[in-house]
Amino acid sequence: MTGIFLQAFIYLVAAVIAVPIAKRLGLGSVLGYLIAGVVIGPVVGLVGDETTTIQHFAEFGVVMMLFLVGLELEPKMLWAMRNRLMGLGGLQVGLTTVAVMAIALSFGLQWSISLAIGLIFALSSTAIVLQTFNEKGLTKTEGGRNAFSVLLFQDIAVIPMLAFIPLLALPELVAAAQTAAANAAEHHEEMSLVAGLPGWAMGLVITGTIAGVVVGGHFLSRPLFRFVASSGLREIFTATALMLVIGIAALMSLVGLSPALGTFLAGVILANSEFRHELESNIEPFKGLLLGLFFITVGAGINFGILFEDFFLIIGLTIGLMVLKALILLLLSFIFKIKGSSRWLFALSLAQAGEFGFVLLSFTTQNHVLPMDIAQLLSLVVAISMFLTPGLFILYDKVILPRYEKASNDREADEIDEQGTAIIAGVGRFGQVVNRLLTANGVKTVVLDYEATQVENLRQINIKSFFGDATRPDLLHTAGIEEASLLVVSMDNQETTTELVRYVKHTYPHVKIIARAFDRGHSYMLRAAGADHVEKETFHSAIEVGATSLRCLGVHPFLVEQQKAKYLRLENSSSEMLYETWMGGEETESYDNHYQHLFIQLEETIRDAMDEDRMDRHGLTEREWTPPPKDYLDDFTDHPLDKVIDDAVDDEDDISGSEKPA
Template identity: 75%
Template sequence: MTEYFLQAFIYLVAAVITVPIAKRLGLGSVLGYLIAGVVIGPVTGLVGAETNTIQHFAEFGVVMMLFLVGLELEPKVLWEMRNRLIGLGGLQVSITTVAIGAIALALGQVWSVSLAIGLIFALSSTAIVLQTFSEKGVSKTEGAQNAFSVLLFQDIAVIPMLAFIPLLALPELVEAAQALAQSADHHESMSLVAGLPGWAYALVIIGAIIGLVVGGHFLTRPLLTFVASSGLREIFTATALMLVVGIAALMSLVGLSPALGTFLAGVVLANSEFRHELESNIEPFKGLLLGLFFITVGAGINFGILSDNLWAILGLTLGVMALKGVVLYFLARLFKISGSDRWLFTLSLAQAGEFGFVLLSFSVQNHVLPTELAQTLSLVVALSMLLTPALFILYDKVILPRFEDRSNEGQPDEIEEMGTVIIAGMGRFGQIVNRMLVGIGVNTVVLDYQAGQVDNLRKINTRAYFGDATKPDLLHTAGIAECELLVVAIDNQDAAVELVEYVKHTYPNVAVLARAFDRGHGYRLRQAGADVIQSETYCSALEIGTAAMRKLGCHPFVAEQQKNSFKRIDAEQSDILYKAWLADTEEGERFDTHYRDLFMQLEEQIKTAMNTDRVDRHSLSDRGWTPPPKGYTDALKDKED
């Protein structure tokens, strides 16, 4: 028992130390886990032979991850992505398998071994790619969505691969692998399909999938309702784990991929009212097991074999990644994935995947690959996964900035029509302003420096022009000298202040309305000369606060009056706080003790006003705010007549 505690402690210490450091350095958590595994495995030898056993257990993190992915995909969404799923994913697996298989054949491998190698390296790492997409916040980009389609097809393709690989067995390996064959027989005893003819095997598979879909749709809701009614969170967690473990076990018993089974279950439950509760219960286990899986990948690198064949293994690793990158880039162009998304798609899928370890072990057990070759190929898979975070760093630091610079340095559009109002920036804030003004018939000139945003706006018949509104020449072309208003809604705070300052100095008759990110930014805009300043969150926060008071039992009229009291006191004290901020700025400190004291006084005034002040001095009770009866106004008019 002590040994297990020590091993667990070693893994946890390695993760706790290396992952935060890797995140702080911008390397990502995945690379941190992989480095942790290398340190406690090949470098220091703190862990050893048990790594492979732990890795099989940790692979369950991939199963849980696909269950969570399925929960995010409604069947309708899955059907809508069928073209990318089958077309893009199918071509990637097919072309990569043929290309790598042909190179292996040219290097002297027999055709069956070459084909098996091609199938193994056609797969990419679902765990690393989706985890990194989530961390970097790019999951909704076009490149990430297409990469997800390919990964999903690859996970599904593992099923026919597992069925096909035994047909590639080499007769000369059978005698040398008797021990492995006996081990395989032992595992077959836990199978429901061992020894079945092909037609019966097909029926069992179809029955298992139908049972999974039907059971997930009709049986899980009553079960989860019953468990939830107990009010015991730990039992709901146990139920969520029971579903995932049970489905994985069923899929394994019928010879299917556990990851595919749990993915299908997640899709079935995507419309369930318990979806978010299932996610919150499974997520911690998924994250921990995935981290453990990445550590075992790093710890499993055999430096002995690596040092003996260093250049050959490095060459194979880089060759596989380069070949997959070429195929992916070609497909990205074929499917019209453009810009930085094309490179995100290409670089994110260039590695081999965790299912490669599964297929390699399966190939050895079924006498398709020699053990020595499988060990070398395992190193190639592990090293390619280890290098994947470096590809994401290349994308972030080198490729993405170049595309952003190219977008910014592009030639601005020729502005064909002038307007009464110029709107600089068409994000979520500028779009609402533009829609309101256009709605009442005001001609606007919309400028945005992101070409993709301009294209999207034009698709919905919103007239917009590409260009940097902070450049005087473009403002002149847009008609700043003749317009009445300039709305500043650009994301860069410093650029927004400089734009306001320039316009108020050069075109003093133009009214400037500016969006502020916070109080400090608002002060800077006011100092630059903006006529109207509105914090982007102020109004929405006021409305949410008022709604919260109503939900807590406050009478609607009282809640509205308290909101107005807050706005009035805040506006009255705005000049005082602004003058204090100006004094602080001149002295070199933006928010000194004097400013903070004034701000706290403001908070006390607001609290007092919201509890006592009423504009019409009516009663504080709800009755004093009861609206007049229906028809009261009409009755008054009749009396006047």
């Protein structure tokens, strides 16, 4: 027991030290885990032969990850991506297998060994790629979606691979390893529900198992989760979630299927369940820890003895494999019209071998398809390619993506062939709403933006916009700034926004300027630069959310509007006071303390005002939200509303009179 505690402590210390450092250096958590494994394994030697055993346990993190991925995919979404799933994924696996097999044959290997190697190297690392996509926010990009389609097909393809690989067994390996296999079976006997069954019976069992998972997940899971949730014990729900994932994985293993595929299928079935988010929150911590442990064991399992013996061969095979897969993926990106930087993201992210490669290598040696020496060499190729993958993401982030962004933004500005009453500089989410409102009310606008992709996206939905830097005086002149009445500034860069406001107000003082501010400090800078109106980008939406929250909590709508109106009035007055203080201040510690103290005082003033009883008096700004007293119209004579009511009554009498029978 003490040894287990020490080993667990070593793995955790390595992760706690290496991963934060790697994240801070921009290397990503996956590379941090791999480096930690190399340090505690081959370098320092703190862990040893138990690494392989721990790796088999840690592979369950991949199973959990695919369950969570399945929870994010509704069945209709999976059906919608069927073309990419079968076309893109199928071609990637097929072309890579054929290409690797051809190269292996050229080295003089037998066709069965070459085909097995092709199948193993056709797979990519689901764990590393999806983990990195989530960290870097690349999941929703075009390249990320296409990469996920390929990874999903690869995980599905593992099933026929496991069924096909035993057919490639070499007779000489079977005879030579018969005794060793018998001894291993005595010590590591695996349970199976399909062992010894004829082909048709095995097919029926597998089909029935999959059908059972689908039917049970759809009809039985909800009553189970409701029963468990009624206990009110969170730990029991966590136990239920783990029971579900582990049970399905065990069932799939018993019938010879991939546990990862089974849990993925279960996740897809439960994607529409009302318990989906609770399942995610309970499984996520276990998934993260096990995936981290898996990556550490990959690093710790690198055999530097074999690596140094055939260093150049192994490194050459690794680089050659990654280049070959990247070229095939680039070819497919042209066929399936994946464009721009997404093409390189798609190719580089899937260029490595995958964690299922270790599973297939173990399976091939057990079934006498690959000799042990070749399997050990190939396992190093798989591990090192996974180790190099974070570097490919760094290459994409630091080299490829900036070049594409620079190329798109360095193009010549569009020729502006029209002018308008209002010029909108920056047409992101904020600027688009402003432009739509103005154009809907007949205001002629000229839209400028420095993001080429944004301009192209707007043109696709018939919103005319021009690519160009609104801070360039010549472009503003072409856009008709001399004749314009309004300039709306909603660009992303704070310094650029402030400089543009200062230049336009100084050069064209007749132009009204409305500027979007990111925060309170930026609003002060824009006001000082000459903006006529400044709006903080999240202020009004936050006010509305706060008002809606009060209504949801049972506060009367009239009272909510009164409180909101008072808050806005006090906020505007306090903002004016803070602005005056900011204008007269200096960058000193005493100034900072004075400003902070003033801000706290104003916040207390707002809270006190909110607590006042508003039934004894109403300000003019609140009167429109005060409900009128009963019979208030009786105090008015010849009120204009009387005539409206009388006319409506007369019209109703005419209509009813026309319907009376003669």
